Amino acid sequence: MSMEKKAEQEKKQLLLRLSPTLWRELAAWAEDDFRSINGQIEFLLTECVRKRKKALSDK
Numbered sequence: 001m002s003m004e005k006k007a008e009q010e011k012k013q014l015l016l017r018l019s020p021t022l023w024r025e026l027a028a029w030a031e032d033d034f035r036s037i038n039g040q041i042e043f044l045l046t047e048c049v050r051k052r053k054k055a056l057s058d059k
Contacts, residue, residue: 026040
């Protein structure tokens with residue numbers, strides 16, 4: 001595996017503070033989608049970035 005590919009696969013860590021209400025909502029949504037909360041947040045962020053890129057390219 002190339003160094004670039006390996007670097008791309010490494011996950012970055014960050015501290016994220018959420019309100020208890022938002023945490024409960026995300027936890028319920030993640031459970032519905034059979035994901036961890038972390039996986040759900042990553043999925044949602046990925047979708048938002050994809051949609052933003054598409055919107056910018058449609059301009």
